[in-house]
Amino acid sequence: MPSSLSSLRALCAAIALLFVFAHPAAAQLSFKPTAEAVQEDKLLNALKEGDKITGRITIPDTMASSLIQPAGRDWRDFQRSKLPIIAGVAILGMLVLLAVFLMVRGRIRVDHGFSGTKILRFASFERFTHWLTASCFVVLALSGLNISFGRVLIMPLFGAQAFATMSGWAKIAHDYLAFPFMLGLAIMFLIWIKDNIPGKLDWQWLKQGGGILPNGKHPPAKRFNAGQKGIFWIVIIGGVLMSVSGWYMLFPYLPGNVTTLQFWTVIHAVIAMLFIAVMLAHIYIGSVGMEGAFDAMGTGEVDLNWAKEHHALWVEEEQAKGRAPSGSDTRAVAAE
Secondary structure, eight states: OHHHHHHHHHHHHHHHHHHHHHOHHHHHHHHOTTHHHHOHHHHHHHHHHTOOEEOOOOSSOGGGGEEEOHHHHHHHHIIIIIHHHHHIIIIIHHHHHHHHHHHHHOOBOOTTOOOSOEEEOSOHHHHHHHHHHHHHHHHHHHHHHHHHHHHHHTHHHHOHHHHHHHHHHHHHHHHHHHHHHHHHHHHHHHHHGGGOOOOHHHHHHHHTGGGOSTTOOOOOOOSSOHHHHHHHHHHHHHHHHHHHHHHHHHSTTTTOSHHHHHHHHHHHHHHHHHHHHHHHHHHHIIIIIBTTOTHHHHTSEEEHHHHHHHOHHHHHHHHHTTOSOOOSOHHHHHHO
8 A cells, every 4th residue: 555655646746747847837837926926036135235125005004014124223223322322422421511610610609799689580470481391301301311221221220120110101201291391392482582582792791701700700681691592592492303303203103104203213312312411501500500590480589689790781671660679880780
């Protein structure tokens, strides 16, 4: 019986070979049934050349048709190697710079001491808008840093389970606090744009170093000096870029393709690191760096001598309108 089966198999194989050689077209179909569909040579060449390879899909998500996207490797390389360098130089560099500045310059004091007389600098609604935007920014910054670097810096300290729980809540906070942050940006722009238009006076303020250099004199300024105007425009422009890129990340179907989405994630990450660095300087000047500065956004009222030294022309305008107590000539105080 086994010999009979072997003979039968050999006979079938011989018949099949005879059929193939007798019919070349049938042989082509038998041995290469999917050659035209797959086109392996073109696929391999595309991989070598780094081309994007897409397939056919029947679902609405067009981004799902992307099979191999070489730009994704560049994006991954940026997230793993370049972004930590940018963050380190910007954020850690700013912290070191502020520490050195504090040691060299010390705290910026009120030259003539506090007068005990107050002048209203920011109304309640202005302070509410500032703290709404600022508090959202702090949470967004911390949660964003956790998303980018938490796995390396935080997870080893707290463990994988605690890190996962914390990151989950951080992501929720990051997603939802983006909306009041954008609202705060819009309100800040509307209520402060009129006082933040650059002018010739700002150039004079910059040439004199804004009075922050050792033994430097405080140049006269209106409600916002050149430094504060710079912060304002950094917040508005940076905030708009963060909002637009963040919007695409919240709704990834808007860009329509993966490459565009990756571009906006890079913009979001880079602007975030630079934004955080600048805000560290802003927080420093508004708290530790300058005596009496925190009162402006704390209670809304600042000491009259502080206002005269840093915003002499604004004090004159307020006194002319009857909204500030009269005192010694503001120009004379600023020039002393």
